[in-house]
């Protein structure tokens with residue numbers, strides 16, 4: 001088997017992976033860094049981010065405000081030491097991007113422009129029109145090209161972590177072009193594999209967001225944390241699930257029901273504010289969990305507009321005028337016209353909540369270290385946790401930068417502490433076993449199940465039972481179904497048994513990752529008998545700090561459903577309080 005030897009190997013070349021690679025290369029030019037990605041780096045999901053990245057920069061803002069918004073927005077499930085570190089590093093990282101060439105939008109006086117974002121009570125979201133992720137990823141990618149020590153392995157799919165003596169030793173990956181398996185030996189591994197929104201059928205997430213990074217760590221014994229917290233973004237296009245960024249509302253767009261009424265005032269996010277004024281704290285700039293839940297409530301009352309893709313509300317941006325829409329929201333205009341046939345300059349755009357982001361992920365500490373020595377994780381696949389029960393829009397792009405770098409520094413510290421390379425025999429045995437499992441899947445005959453069939457059933461189960469509002473009955477049904485799907489997964493048969501760009505094989509492996517993640521979501525949601533942030537139970541409607549001010553940890557069991565454990569939340573200075581989004585104009 002071909003082998004690549006590196007000091008640090010990174011799985012994932014999106015925002016988090018590239019930031020980690022750059023930090024390693026800068027810290028020590030002699031380090032050998034392998035950057036492995038199942039897609040060309042610029043095709044990572046970070047590229048699709050629209051609205052912007054949060055970091056305190058303006059005189060009327062402060063780190064305390066960013067802390068309070070993040071912790072309150074997360075319904076007090078965030079670890080406050082992690083939030084403190086995050087908000088302090090955030091402006092430095094955004095300025096660093098500027099120096100590497102990121103074209104942040106500007107105020108008329110030349111200073112960096114910021115826009116309001118949901119749940120952020122001050123303006124602190126830096127943006128590059130509504131193509132922020134594209135520009136951030138491009139900036140990181142072109143910067144990474146300066147460093148000869150970063151060796152890229154594009155279109156390599158990581159399949160299993162290798163371990164020796166209770167620490168990570170590397171991983172195996174399939175080279176998609178040849179179908180050959182390659183061994184990556186590394187003293188430290190950083191997973192930056194992105195989210196898992198594709199476990200649901202209606203999502204803003206690109207097709208590659210299948211939770212592979214989470215599953216790699218989970219199967220190697222690292223718990224997944226807070227998986228029940230799945231974020232719905234209120235404004236997806238009903239036809240495709242394509243996102244219309246929160247910046248639409250940050251720039252002044254409003255949401256109305258079928259009666260033309262701005263309904264958020266009825267759900268603790270009022271009072272109604274005048275059109276066209278930049279307004280923080282209230283109405284359309286309520287946090288995503290609350291706005292999505294208000295949609296569901298209005299739908300129950302029959303106040304939504306039926307469309308051929310289900311019920312929708314209307315996002316009205318007409319009062320912003322064509323010039324502002326073209327300057328600040330050009331992509332939103334393009335996408336509304338292309339995917340819905342609606343021009344926001346002349347008509348309101350139908351939108352509905354759509355699965356967007358996983359607050360949960362690989363359990364890491366403040367230093368981005370997992371409990372498995374030598375293994376680190378950062379970005380959407382990780383749960384540090386700064387996002388708690390509900391992420392505020394624009395904190396994620398900054399999180400990639402802050403914790404991508406942090407993971408790199410921690411990996412360096414780990415190497416300097418004398419971490420040894422694993423033995424050849426352990427690596428060879430592990431890699432051969434991984435190749436054997438892959439061959440068995442590829443050559444299997446007589447299997448009764450198909451990838452597409454199981455995937456469809458999984459998505460349907462998640463949508464029906466683990467959506468915006470949940471109940472014991474629905475979640476219990478989902479858990480039974482998902483356990484059954486995992487069992488049936490062992491009987492899938494591939495149509496394509498060839499080696500070159502075998503997408504059938506890759507989709508089968510991705511389905512395996514998704515089933516593991518979906519089961520962790522459903523099991524953690526069933527066990528959490530309270531409502532907090534994005535996890536809302538109709539049968540346990542109140543937040544229960546006495547019993548559930550704790551992180552959930554799902555521990556993998558190959559033959560059974562995961563074991564659920566709990567971990568205390570780190571509270572340093574903000575005691576749990578009431579999340580108040582009513583009143584207060586700025």
Ligand SMILES: Cc1cc2nc3c(=O)[nH]c(=O)nc-3n(C[C@H](O)[C@H](O)[C@H](O)COP(=O)(O)OP(=O)(O)OC[C@H]3O[C@@H](n4cnc5c(N)ncnc54)[C@H](O)[C@@H]3O)c2cc1C
Pocket residue numbers: 011012013014015016017036037038039040041044045046047048049050051052053054132133156157158159192193194195204205206208209212213243245356357378379380381393394395396397398400
């Ligand atoms: C449409 C959209 C808009 C968004 N807008 C915003 C916004 O405005 N502001 C904000 O803060 N957040 C936003 N988000 C969220 C944010 O963009 C993501 O959370 C973030 O970009 C994830 O970055 P990442 O580096 O963790 O992962 P990604 O960018 O998803 O990259 C994952 C990487 O892992 C690799 N990978 C995965 N599995 C494997 C495997 N098995 N083997 C090898 N490689 C693998 C992939 O190839 C890829 O390179 C948005 C998200 C979406 C979907």
